[in-house]
Amino acid sequence: MIKVLLVDDQDILLEGLKLILGKEEDIQICGTCNNGRKAYELCKWNRPDIILMDIKMPELNGVEATKIIKRDFPNIKIIVLTTFNDDEYIYEALKYGASGYLLKDAAPDEILKAVRTVYNGGALIQSEVAVKVIDKFSQLAKNNNSREIDKKVELLTEREIDICRLVSEGKNNKEIADELFLSQGTVKNHITRVLEKLELRDRTQLAVFGIKNDL
Numbered sequence: 392m393i394k395v396l397l398v399d400d401q402d403i404l405l406e407g408l409k410l411i412l413g414k415e416e417d418i419q420i421c422g423t424c425n426n427g428r429k430a431y432e433l434c435k436w437n438r439p440d441i442i443l444m445d446i447k448m449p450e451l452n453g454v455e456a457t458k459i460i461k462r463d464f465p466n467i468k469i470i471v472l473t474t475f476n477d478d479e480y481i482y483e484a485l486k487y488g489a490s491g492y493l494l495k496d497a498a499p500d501e502i503l504k505a506v507r508t509v510y511n512g513g514a515l516i517q518s519e520v521a522v523k524v525i526d527k528f529s530q531l532a533k534n535n536n537s538r539e540i541d542k543k544v545e546l547l548t549e550r551e552i553d554i555c556r557l558v559s560e561g562k563n564n565k566e567i568a569d570e571l572f573l574s575q576g577t578v579k580n581h582i583t584r585v586l587e588k589l590e591l592r593d594r595t596q597l598a599v600f601g602i603k604n605d606l
Contacts, residue, residue, distance in 0.1 A: 393418045393510045396439035398456070399472060400425040400448045404495065408443060411499045418506065425449075427456025434464050441506055442469045443493070446480040454483045461488035468509045490595050491515020491561075512594070513563040544604050546588045552606050554581050558594050559601030 395418055397408050405423050412418050421437040424430055428451040430444060442460070446453035457469050468490040473481055481492050490509045493502065505515050547555065550571075557567045564582075568575045582594060591597050600606075 393441060393506060394421040394437070394439045395419065395506060396421055396430065396433055396437060396442045396444075397423045398425070398427065398430040398442060398444040398448070398453070400445065404445075404472075408502070411502055412506070415503065418503075427451030427453055430456050431460055431463075434460055434467060438464075439467060441510055442467060443472055443502075443506070444469055445472045445495075446484065452480075454480055454487065457484045457489050458487040470505055470509055470515060485595055485599065488593060488595075490593075508561060508563060511563040511565065513561050513566075515561060515595075543589050544606070547585065551581055551585050551588075554578065555585060555597060555601040555606045558582065559598045559606065561598070 395412055397405055397412075397420060399405050399408075402425075405425075409420055409423070412420055421439050422433045424433055426448045427444070430442060431451070433439075434442075444453045444456060448456075453471050457471065460467055460469065465488075469484075469488070471481060471484045471489050471492045472495050473492050474495055484492065491505065492515065493505050497505070509515055544552075553571060554567060557570060562570070564575045564578045567573070568578045571578070573581075582597070585591075586593070586597060589597065589600060591600060
């Protein structure tokens with residue numbers, strides 16, 4: 392059972408998400424709230440697997456909430472809910488450990504797929520806004536240390552590059568294992584090693600790295 396916490400200050404969106412997710416046999420809504428501070432408190436008691444969280448909220452926005460939730464509850468996975476023009480916020484949320492982002496007007500089947508993809512270890516890079524976030528990462532890389540990032544690709548083996556590519560496509564460990572004819576344990580070990588080589592924190596950062604460097 393996937394335990395999901397819904398966080399948004401718009402009641403109509405919360406009700407819509409409850410209708411979509413509440414019908415699924417493998418999903419349980421373990422709580423709802425309207426700001427990031429309450430979301431943090433609910434994490435202590437409800438221990439959700441996934442949080443669907445708006446970026447712009449009163450008291451504590453989704454970016455700051457992501458930062459403190461991932462700091463204190465690293466196993467909880469966060470999908471940020473966004474509009475098309477929130478790319479600066481999206482970048483910050485990904486930097487602090489969000490597993491991906493979802494447009495607020497996404498179709499019900501996209502929302503369900505997003506929850507299950509992230510729960511199963513995948514990264515959520517939605518095509519409509521991915522290019523804006525990737526541009527932001529690329530811009531920062533150029534301003535800071537783009538040569539170092541480019542050189543890090545040379546540290547990867549061909550197999551590791553294949554895995555990076557599949558992670559960038561949002562595939563989870565099982566899907567990667569099936570495509571490359573490996574065990575899930577082997578895939579997990581490869582990803583751990585790649586994260587260490589590239590000095591990245593999680594597979595979402597790895598997905599962005601892969602797309603940015605055209606792996």
